[in-house]
Amino acid sequence: MKVLRFILQKEFRQIFRDKSILVMMFAMPMIQLVVLPLAMDFDIKSINLSIVDNDHSSYSQKLVSKISSSGYFNIISVDPNYQQAIKHIEKEEADVVMEIPPNFERNLVRAGKQQLSVYADAINGTKAGIGSGYLNMVIADFNNEVDFNIQKINANNTNQGGAIEIRQRSWFNPLEEYKFNIVPAVLVLLLTLIGGFMTTLNIVREKEIGTIEQINVTPIKKWQFISGKLIPFWIIGMIIFTVGLGVCSFVYDIYPKGSLWLLYAFAFIYLIAVLGLGLLISTYSDNQVQAMFVAFFFMMIFMLMSGFFTATDSMPHWARVFSNLTPVTHFVKVVRMIILKSSGFSDVKMEFLYLIGFAGLLNGWAIWNYKKTS
Amino acid sequence: MDQEKVIICKNLTKRFGDFTAVNEISFDITKGEIFGFLGANGAGKTTAMRILCGLSFPTSGEATVAGYDVYKQQEQIKKNIGYMSQKFSLYENLTILENIEFFGGVYGLERKEIKRRTEKLIDTLGLQKEAKKMVGELPLGWKQKLAFSVAIFHQPKIVFLDEPTGGVDPVTRRQFWDMIYEAAASGITIFVTTHYMDEAEYCNRISVMVDGKVEALDSPRNLKEKHQVTTMDEVFYLLARGAKRSDN
Ligand SMILES: Nc1ncnc2c1ncn2[C@@H]1O[C@H](COP(=O)(O)OP(=O)(O)O)[C@@H](O)[C@H]1O
Numbered sequence: 001m002k003v004l005r006f007i008l009q010k011e012f013r014q015i016f017r018d019k020s021i022l023v024m025m026f027a028m029p030m031i032q033l034v035v036l037p038l039a040m041d042f043d044i045k046s047i048n049l050s051i052v053d054n055d056h057s058s059y060s061q062k063l064v065s066k067i068s069s070s071g072y073f074n075i076i077s078v079d080p081n082y083q084q085a086i087k088h089i090e091k092e093e094a095d096v097v098m099e100i101p102p103n104f105e106r107n108l109v110r111a112g113k114q115q116l117s118v119y120a121d122a123i124n125g126t127k128a129g130i131g132s133g134y135l136n137m138v139i140a141d142f143n144n145e146v147d148f149n150i151q152k153i154n155a156n157n158t159n160q161g162g163a164i165e166i167r168q169r170s171w172f173n174p175l176e177e178y179k180f181n182i183v184p185a186v187l188v189l190l191l192t193l194i195g196g197f198m199t200t201l202n203i204v205r206e207k208e209i210g211t212i213e214q215i216n217v218t219p220i221k222k223w224q225f226i227s228g229k230l231i232p233f234w235i236i237g238m239i240i241f242t243v244g245l246g247v248c249s250f251v252y253d254i255y256p257k258g259s260l261w262l263l264y265a266f267a268f269i270y271l272i273a274v275l276g277l278g279l280l281i282s283t284y285s286d287n288q289v290q291a292m293f294v295a296f297f298f299m300m301i302f303m304l305m306s307g308f309f310t311a312t313d314s315m316p317h318w319a320r321v322f323s324n325l326t327p328v329t330h331f332v333k334v335v336r337m338i339i340l341k342s343s344g345f346s347d348v349k350m351e352f353l354y355l356i357g358f359a360g361l362l363n364g365w366a367i368w369n370y371k372k373t374s
Numbered sequence: 375m376d377q378e379k380v381i382i383c384k385n386l387t388k389r390f391g392d393f394t395a396v397n398e399i400s401f402d403i404t405k406g407e408i409f410g411f412l413g414a415n416g417a418g419k420t421t422a423m424r425i426l427c428g429l430s431f432p433t434s435g436e437a438t439v440a441g442y443d444v445y446k447q448q449e450q451i452k453k454n455i456g457y458m459s460q461k462f463s464l465y466e467n468l469t470i471l472e473n474i475e476f477f478g479g480v481y482g483l484e485r486k487e488i489k490r491r492t493e494k495l496i497d498t499l500g501l502q503k504e505a506k507k508m509v510g511e512l513p514l515g516w517k518q519k520l521a522f523s524v525a526i527f528h529q530p531k532i533v534f535l536d537e538p539t540g541g542v543d544p545v546t547r548r549q550f551w552d553m554i555y556e557a558a559a560s561g562i563t564i565f566v567t568t569h570y571m572d573e574a575e576y577c578n579r580i581s582v583m584v585d586g587k588v589e590a591l592d593s594p595r596n597l598k599e600k601h602q603v604t605t606m607d608e609v610f611y612l613l614a615r616g617a618k619r620s621d622n
């Protein structure tokens with residue numbers, strides 16, 4: 001332990017001496033966390049919408065005007081039928097088509113129930129997804145108003161209120177604002193980048209400069225050297241995670257609904273797992289270019305396969321198996337579950353075990369593959 | 375006890391693929407000796423030295439350093455040696471004091487002891503003003519002296535120096551050799567590679583390596599007598615003129 005303290009002292013000195021890296025480590029994540037979701041927000045405000053109104057009633061008019069005044073939509077056309085409306089999607093003029101069925105108002109007042117169809121462009125899926133998400137919210141809002149009116153009309157009737165049910169064709173995350181999904185995921189992305197790149201580059205730089213030879217010729221133990229590299233970045237990662245959670249609550253009003261302890265326990269293990277990956281890459285690379293390339297390759301795969309950009313549910317079977325093999329998938333899932341749904345430990349026990357497994361495997365492999373004698 | 379062998383090397387060989395970098399070299403080195411390991415660039419000096427330091431596995435042959443086997447007991451060897459590599463490898467973005475503290479600590483010295491020895495060392499080197507400067511800012515000669523001082527800071531039994539005076543001016547080289555003598559006097563065995571022939575004269579015994587093989591091994595005086603010349607330069611020329619290998 002005494003030796004480890006000397007090693008940590010040296011690592012911290014070096015990390016804090018390099019101001020540019022320090023700024024990169026703290027400023028870049030914050031910028032990403034603030035800018036990325038805002039950039040998404042910009043898209044949301046210009047969703048192109050085509051409407052098919054088969055009812056022409058005062059309720060359908062109200063719904064359309066509510067949608068147009070929400071500020072998120074550009075109503076590019078009101079078409080007489082679905083076939084014409086869908087052409088706008090084919091020509092990439094519209095992102096979303098909403099169809100109001102005939103007898104919309106009548107059914108709503110009489111039966112208290114009516115279906116609406118929303119068709120989203122699957123090619124520009126993200127934008128259309130956000131669009132239909134917002135449409136949902138506007139409709140839900142409208143629903144409440146209608147509900148209120150109908151309740152008045154049917155005052156002496158039963159408590160049955162009017163409800164519009166929305167049928168979805170291509171959908172991603174109903175009823176939730178996009179930011180709720182993207183912000184926790186960006187947080188995960190940050191931890192992954194810090195963990196994956198910083199350690200890798202740090203060790204490989206020692207290889208390049210040649211100082212690792214001076215280390216390898218000392219009686220230092222492998223676990224001491226590796227802990228010396230892991231612990232500082234692990235601490236920095238936890239700080240960034242904390243600051244990131246702060247940004248989530250101040251900027252986005254997203255407060256973890258579940259246990260903060262549980263969230264931290266996961267961040268703790270997850271960081272060890274990605275740091276282990278970084279270490280592993282560094283033991284196989286001779287220079288920073290190689291290391292960057294390999295680390296980047298894994299980051300890309302992780303990001304694409306983790307449910308960060310695409311829902312894992314919509315992946316083919318083999319891809320889902322593969323996706324489950326990456327620690328990021330589990331962490332993204334858990335962070336969303338704990339932050340958005342207040343899931344408890346029993347809900348995420350499997351993920352916890354998975355992550356511990358990854359952490360053990362990756363670090364064990366890294367230690368095994370780090371050779372003081374070649 | 376004076377005849378205690380601290381390095382024993384028998385038919386030690388290292389191949390990279392089908393290239394034999396070190397070819398069946400054999401020698402014994404006695405405690406307290408200054409052993410010069412001479413050879414042209416590419417002769418295989420660094421490769422042999424890295425094996426003896428436990429940084430690289432030999433392909434065949436035997437060797438023990440400080441009584442420990444180079445195949446199995448590298449970590450034991452490392453506790454007993456100091457190593458100054460050919461490429462400067464202290465941390466340039468740490469100060470002199472921080473480098474000393476780190477390496478002292480890694481070798482298991484107590485903080486108090488490190489402090490005591492550091493003060494003495496800074497005094498001897500006359501680096502009081504520079505002690506808090508980054509090592510990267512020092513001139514090469516001082517860097518080399520510092521690297522040597524760090525290599526013997528934990529008072530190892532043997533210190534391996536790989537071309538410690540490469541590119542350094544003659545005055546500093548002279549001072550460097552004074553430091554080597556001092557270390558030897560304190561009982562540290564010195565294993566030093568060089569291609570400066572005047573430096574060979576400072577060694578108790580030297581070996582001359584040509585194309586991976588040890589071609590001669592004796593005291594400088596005996597070697598000169600044997601080849602009937604007056605300088606080590608001439609000895610080296612006679613032995614190495616047949617060399618095929620050169621990095622330059
Ligand atoms: N890791 C290696 N792989 C392949 N060849 C090597 C390796 N290390 C050294 N060599 C070769 O072995 C020979 C001896 O190198 P070296 O021991 O560095 O020579 P010296 O230190 O005497 O200048 C050189 O030709 C060098 O190119």
Ligand SMILES: [Mg+2]
Nearest residue numbers: 419420460536
């Ligand atoms: Mg060399």
